[in-house]
Amino acid sequence: MATASPYPSDIIMSKPYLSENAIQQIQAHSVYTTYSRYMAQANIAFKVLEATCKSLLLPVRSFGTAMVLFSRYCLLNNSLDGTFEEVLIACLVCACKIEDTAKRVRDVHGAVYLYSKVAMVAFDACKPKIMTLELQILETVTFDFRIRHPQPYIIKIAKALGASKEIARLAWTISMDTYRTHMHMKRPPHTIALSCLILAGKLKNETNIFPIKSEPYNSDRLSVNHALLDLLDLYMIYLDSTKLGEHKYEKSVFSQLRIAVSKEVENSHVEEHTLSHEQEQAISKQLIRDKTRSDKGTVRYILDWEIHQLGKYEEVN
Amino acid sequence: MNDAVMAKYTKDKKVGEGTFAVVYVGKQVKTDRKIAIKQIKEGEFKDGVDMSAIREIKFLQEIRHANVIELIDVFTAGPRLSMVLEFLPTDLEGLIKDTKILFRLGDVKAWMLMATRGLHHCHRLQILHRDLKPNNLLISPTGELKIADFGLARQMPNPKDKMTPTVVTRWYRAPELLFGARYYTPAVDVWSLGLIFAELMLRLPYCPGEDDIDQIDKTFRAFGTPTEEEWPGLTSLPAYPKTVNKYPHPSVQELKMRFSAATENGLELFQAMTELNPADRVSCEEALTADYFTEFPRPTKLAELPGRTE
Numbered sequence: 001m002a003t004a005s006p007y008p009s010d011i012i013m014s015k016p017y018l019s020e021n022a023i024q025q026i027q028a029h030s031v032y033t034t035y036s037r038y039m040a041q042a043n044i045a046f047k048v049l050e051a052t053c054k055s056l057l058l059p060v061r062s063f064g065t066a067m068v069l070f071s072r073y074c075l076l077n078n079s080l081d082g083t084f085e086e087v088l089i090a091c092l093v094c095a096c097k098i099e100d101t102a103k104r105v106r107d108v109h110g111a112v113y114l115y116s117k118v119a120m121v122a123f124d125a126c127k128p129k130i131m132t133l134e135l136q137i138l139e140t141v142t143f144d145f146r147i148r149h150p151q152p153y154i155i156k157i158a159k160a161l162g163a164s165k166e167i168a169r170l171a172w173t174i175s176m177d178t179y180r181t182h183m184h185m186k187r188p189p190h191t192i193a194l195s196c197l198i199l200a201g202k203l204k205n206e207t208n209i210f211p212i213k214s215e216p217y218n219s220d221r222l223s224v225n226h227a228l229l230d231l232l233d234l235y236m237i238y239l240d241s242t243k244l245g246e247h248k249y250e251k252s253v254f255s256q257l258r259i260a261v262s263k264e265v266e267n268s269h270v271e272e273h274t275l276s277h278e279q280e281q282a283i284s285k286q287l288i289r290d291k292t293r294s295d296k297g298t299v300r301y302i303l304d305w306e307i308h309q310l311g312k313y314e315e316v317n
Numbered sequence: 318m319n320d321a322v323m324a325k326y327t328k329d330k331k332v333g334e335g336t337f338a339v340v341y342v343g344k345q346v347k348t349d350r351k352i353a354i355k356q357i358k359e360g361e362f363k364d365g366v367d368m369s370a371i372r373e374i375k376f377l378q379e380i381r382h383a384n385v386i387e388l389i390d391v392f393t394a395g396p397r398l399s400m401v402l403e404f405l406p407t408d409l410e411g412l413i414k415d416t417k418i419l420f421r422l423g424d425v426k427a428w429m430l431m432a433t434r435g436l437h438h439c440h441r442l443q444i445l446h447r448d449l450k451p452n453n454l455l456i457s458p459t460g461e462l463k464i465a466d467f468g469l470a471r472q473m474p475n476p477k478d479k480m481t482p483t484v485v486t487r488w489y490r491a492p493e494l495l496f497g498a499r500y501y502t503p504a505v506d507v508w509s510l511g512l513i514f515a516e517l518m519l520r521l522p523y524c525p526g527e528d529d530i531d532q533i534d535k536t537f538r539a540f541g542t543p544t545e546e547e548w549p550g551l552t553s554l555p556a557y558p559k560t561v562n563k564y565p566h567p568s569v570q571e572l573k574m575r576f577s578a579a580t581e582n583g584l585e586l587f588q589a590m591t592e593l594n595p596a597d598r599v600s601c602e603e604a605l606t607a608d609y610f611t612e613f614p615r616p617t618k619l620a621e622l623p624g625r626t627e
Contacts, residue, residue: 059478093364097371100471105364134365135396143391145375152475301391303378 011300014144015287018185020226022287023075029288031074038074042180043241045070045088051115052092052108058101060176064149066095067179069137075182076140076289082129085121088112090133098145105130140289142301150175153193157217161209163197170200170247174231177242181234187227191219195227202257203249225265232258326401328354337367342404345389351404351458352389356397366398369468374400376444376467384435386455386465405455405463407624409513413451413520418623422578425517426609427616428454431462432510437601439464440503443473447484449509451516460622473503482556485509487532488522492543493595495533497556504595507604511590518576518583534562540593541566548594582609 018026032038046067053063069091074080080087089105089112096103106123109130113120141147154175158168174196178184183192194217201209214221235254239245326343332353333340341354357370377388390401409428412418432454439446448469455465469484479499485491491508493501515523524539526532537543542563545552567575572584579587586609592598599607610616619625 090365097366097368098375100372102364102368131365132396135393135398138366138398139393143374143378145371145378301393 011302012142014142014301014303016144016146016185017188018287020186023182023185026075026287029078031077031080038071039180039238041074041084042067042071043238044084046180048085048088048112048115049092052088052111055111055114056103056107058096058103059099060151061149062092062095062099062101064151064179065099065147066092068147068184069094069141071179071182072185073137073140075185076287077136078288081136082133083121083126085112085116085118086126086129086133088116089126090130090137093130094134094137098147136289139301144301144303146303148189150178150189150193150196153190153217154196157190157193157197160216161197161212163201163209164204164206167197167200167204167206167209170204170244171196173243173247174199177234177244178231180238180242181230183227183230186230187223188219190217191223191227194219195224195231198224199228199231199257203253222265222268225261225268228261229258229265232261326352326354337369353402353404355400355402357399370398370400372470373467376470377402380439380442380444382435382438383461384431384463385438386463402465403457403463405457405465406626407456408452409454409456409462409517410451412456412624413516416520420517420520420623421614421617422580422583423614423617424622425514426583426614427619427622428462428517429510429514430605430610430616432464432513433601433604435462435464436506436510437605439470440506440601444470445473445503446470446506448486449506449513450486450489451513452486454513456622456624458625458627460619460625474500487529488512488525490532491595492533492536492540492593493554495529495536495556496551496554498554502595503600504598507590507598507601508595510604511587514587514590515576518579530558533558537562537564539567540591543593548596551594580609580612582607582612585609 027033027035027038030038032041049063049066049070052058053060053066066088070088073087073091082090089108092108092112093103093105096108105127109123109126151172154168154171158171171193175193178192178196187195194212194214197209198212201212214224232254235242235244235249236251236258239249239251239254326345328341328343330342331339332342338355338357341356343352343354344350345352357367374388374391377386378391381387386405387403388400389403392399392401432449436446436449444467446464446467446469448466449464453464453466455463457463471480474480480501482494482497482499482501485494485505489509489512491501491505494505512523524532524535526535542561543551551557569584572588573579576584576587586599586604586607589599589607590604
């Protein structure tokens with residue numbers, strides 16, 4: 001630990017990506033303490049936000065950003081600071097601002113309550129809470145608005161692979177399902193896109209696009225495989241509530257694929273980075289957002305490349 | 318701002334107040350560097366954090382260029398959100414209005430060069446500024462020109478994304494925006510820059526329309542009324558007026574009269590930047606290679622530019 005900074009202010013660096021291990025560690029301290037509890041809520045959030053975005057004629061990227069904000073907020077905070085619906089409204093309002101598709105908060109509020117199965121709370125009653133939540137969400141993502149989505153990459157990679165339109169369409173559907181998971185915190189969008197296309201190709205039995213090399217698409221085979229495992233895990237358990245579930249695939253298809261992929265991952269002999277118990281504790285403590293931090297002092301938010309411009313006494317979290 | 322920040326930055330005095338923020342000047346204690354603190358107003362959130370604040374943070378965080386304002390920090394203290402920006406005491410509008418200052422040809426060239434470079438960098442990063450005007454071109458204490466106010470900026474759209482045409486301050490609004498085009502290109506920023514060029518030469522706004530309709534008329538009067546042949550698709554734009562006054566395009570002779578001090582290359586660049594049809598307008602990259610910038614007189618050195626405070 002560096003010597004204490006002469007200034008009682010904190011610096012937080014944006015961490016757009018987290019490892020599988022870190023996510024598991026943090027999960028226990030977060031809003032939903034287990035993955036299955038999180039997934040149950042994420043599935044509801046997905047349905048409500050999807051219907052809301054459709055009715056407000058919002059583009060896919062606004063929906064995607066809202067889901068990414070939702071999953072980050074749930075993972076990196078230790079409690080919901082408002083009702084579930086208020087959090088959804090705040091996430092979507094934020095996403096709209098980030099993606100430049102601004103909507104009135106009142107309209108978002110109306111639509112979210114329309115598609116949730118709970119009684120409507122009057123707008124004026126929850127507005128202050130939504131406003132507070134919005135700032136909290138911005139702090140949770142540390143004002144890092146570099147949220148990119150896999151969909152444009154699906155189109156481009158599908159073209160490059162010469163895949164059929166059905167494959168691309170199916171991959172697109174799969175990519176929508178990724179927003180339920182933590183994948184967007186673990187892998188960059190082009191790797192997610194590639195894994196969606198591979199799964200679509202396998203499901204449609206389109207052999208002409210295989211074998212696919214990952215490197216030309218700036219991904220490595222191992223991370224694509226890990227992304228595939230995440231996808232297959234999702235479909236093995238939650239197939240019926242996903243969008244792919246509408247396509248009538250047997251769950252056994254996914255478990256067979258999973259066996260093949262996990263065998264390859266195991267055989268790749270990559271040293272796993274294991275952390276000691278203390279290290280893991282330290283990580284999860286740091287990553288959960290301290291809600292009182294910005295009340296006690298000042299928090300300064302930086303992006304990774306800005307770290308080189310800091311003075312040597314400044315300690316970064 | 319709370320005590321913690323006071324330790325790192327000093328907040329000296331309030332220098333301005335906009336619709337969504339209060340601006341203070343201060344100093345970065347460690348480096349003694351002058352800075353501006355833009356504090357987003359609290360309690361006046363109509364729809365939460367202002368969209369322009371989000372846009373400004375989103376874009377400025379990723380732009381680093383000598384001719385674009387630097388966002389040094391984003392802070393939250395309690396419920397308040399503050400941005401720490403580079404301190405830029407003067408703007409081009411102030412210089413233009415200050416009749417005591419004489420602009421030399423090289424001064425105008427230096428400013429145009431810096432503005433075009435900054436804008437070129439934004440366009441290269443796929444960012445449209447959408448609010449260029451002399452007021453938003455700030456001058457640093459050392460005389461450098463920097464593009465500021467990214468409150469209306471946006472990412473260049475995907476091919477089918479509609480955008481709002483009600484951007485850019487009216488006097489600097491490109492004709493395609495005046496006609497309500499929902500699909501437009503970086504050329505809208507180049508048009509604004511062209512009009513700023515004219516304003517630098519004349520020391521007066523070139524197309525000061527009183528309202529949107531008058532703006533169309535003034536634009537046509539200054540640049541001629543375009544025809545459907547010159548600009549295919551023109552008359553089918555959403556807000557193209559039913560009746561327009563026909564004005565001839567100004568001849569080179571006419572332009573020379575209007576801008577008596579300008580050189581031929583200067584006028585050529587001005588004309589290229591203010592082509593009515595956005596498809597024919599120059600890009601920033603092409604503008605930077607214009608003969609105007611390489612011919613005599615050379616752009617004035619920073620140390621000799623008016624408006625410096627150091």
